[in-house]
Amino acid sequence: MAARTRHTYLRAQFLRLKSRRGPKKAILAVAASMLTAAYYILKNEVDYIELGADHFERRNQTQTARRLVKRLEALGLIVEVKPAAYRSFLSSRGR
Numbered sequence: 001m002a003a004r005t006r007h008t009y010l011r012a013q014f015l016r017l018k019s020r021r022g023p024k025k026a027i028l029a030v031a032a033s034m035l036t037a038a039y040y041i042l043k044n045e046v047d048y049i050e051l052g053a054d055h056f057e058r059r060n061q062t063q064t065a066r067r068l069v070k071r072l073e074a075l076g077l078i079v080e081v082k083p084a085a086y087r088s089f090l091s092s093r094g095r
Contacts, residue, residue, distance in 0.1 A: 009051035010034065016056060 010030050017026035041048055057064045069079045 007053045009053065009055050012053045012056055 010033065013033060014026050014030045017029050021029070037048065040046070052058075065081060069081060072079045
């Protein structure tokens with residue numbers, strides 16, 4: 001079920017694990033995460049908080065940027081990364 005639901009933390013976890021470990025192991029890992037979450041929720045009587053599909057990107061933006069640069073360089077592209085503040089500075093100056 002988690003693999004078919006879009007825009008959720010569990011789907012993002014499944015997709016990350018599927019690429020490294022394969023679909024069967026990814027399904028089992030997500031199922032284990034679901035059981036752990038269910039146990040915690042029932043034991044502590046708290047609500048489930050959906051972290052969102054972009055949780056892993058938000059968690060470590062530097063690592064995500066490095067990974068994406070490597071992927072683009074593997075395609076034969078030259079990549080130059082600049083902070084977003086620089087971009088907004090240029091747009092405020094009308095460039």
